[in-house]
Amino acid sequence: MTKEEWPSSYAILSTVDQSHVDFIRAATAPMAKDKIVFLLTAAYNVLAHRNQDNMDRETTISMYARVASDYPADVVDHVIGGLLKPGQGKNKFFPSFHELGNDLEMFGRDRLNLRDAIERAISD
Secondary structure (H helix, E strand, C coil): CCHHHCCCCCCCCCCCCHHHHHHHHHHCCECCHHHHHHHHHHHHHHCECCCCCHHHHHHHHHHHHHHHCCCEHHHHHHHCHHHHCCCCCCCCECCCHHHHHHHHHHHHHHHHHHHHHHHHHHHC
16 A cells, blocks of 8 residues: 555544543554664664764754654554564664654654544544
8 A cells, every 4th residue: 555545544434432542542652762763773873874973963863762752652663663673674773763653653653643533533
């Protein structure tokens, strides 16, 4: 499925109650920022990357962590944690900002869209 084929939104056609909202909020809860930073730092240290001084490295990790914190914890673990698993990562290089964002979107956007639809339905 290409990015253009991904569902962009959902319409909830049945009754939604608070238990649905609680379930989807739990399923889309973000990972703690310190854990995201830990995973990114570990990936940065074990994968090939362009030369950066400490300030640039910290800025890169901080920006990546800010983006990753918008996605469900298991998605972040799959995308970033997967970089640390031998044979699972796409390549041996630390991902670009674009690559990381695309992977997070591919694995997380559908669930975030469903969450948004359920929250809209409960508020109506």
